Amino acid sequence: MALKLRQGQIWVHGEEFIRIVQLERLEVAYKTVPDLDTGEGKHHRTSKKEFCRLLKGCRLLESKNPVSPSAVPITPDATAAPAAPVTG
Secondary structure: OOOOOOOOOEEEEOOEEEEEEEEOOOEEEEEEEOOOOOOOOEEEEEEHHHHHHHHHHOEEOOOOOOOOHHHOOOOOOOOOOOOOOOOO
16 A cells, blocks of 8 residues: 655654655655654655655554545535625
8 A cells, every 4th residue: 555645744663753844856854753742853854765765664653633624625604695796
């Protein structure tokens, strides 16, 4: 099963966590942190190919909010007043 890399994903690598900070076409900026509660860690930049090799032995940490806001359809507010017709 192929996984899609997404900004904000957290991967577990042994006793360390890897969070994708910025995802570009050919490069990945990520942060390694020993403890998610403190958030203190070291920033790294590498090619996407090297980053995927790093993730070979890692597992994706399940997110608390699996549905991204962009995936939720936007519906008009039913209580909003209708727009006034334009007269010319």
